[in-house]
Amino acid sequence: MLRVTVKKDRDVVFFYPRLEGADSSVVVYAEDGPGLRRLFALQGKKGLWTEMGRQYVLDLRSAPYGWVRKDVDVKLTIVLTGKWSQVWHLGSAVLF
Incomplete structure (x- = not known):
């Protein structure tokens, strides 16, 4: 599990999850008060890796207040x- 705080200064960010196996997944949640709101989910397939270097979009407008405010931290x-779930990073950055 990774916890990331991103400044909502744009509507979308990009990230690079990669996985293999039917038991593998990458799910991104935004804090929504006391709960979580799912923003993204990717499920693996048995025997197939997701494409290397594929860029996925994370729409921050779906985060709480994301459609209204630009100055909030998300x-x-x-x-x-799963064993083969990963999110690629560059230094400490996982969102681009």
Whole structure:
């Protein structure tokens, strides 16, 4: 599990999850008060890796207040499930 805070200064960010296996997944949640709101989910397939270097869009407008405000911090939780689930990073950055 990764916890990331991103400044909502744009509507979308990009990230690079990669996985293989039917038991693998990458799910991104935004904090929504006391709960979580799912923003993204990717499920693996048995025997197939997702495309290397594929860029996925994370729409921050779906985060709480994301469609209205540009000055809020969005707190994200990225949940990796399965042996072959990964999110590529550059240094400490996972969102671009």
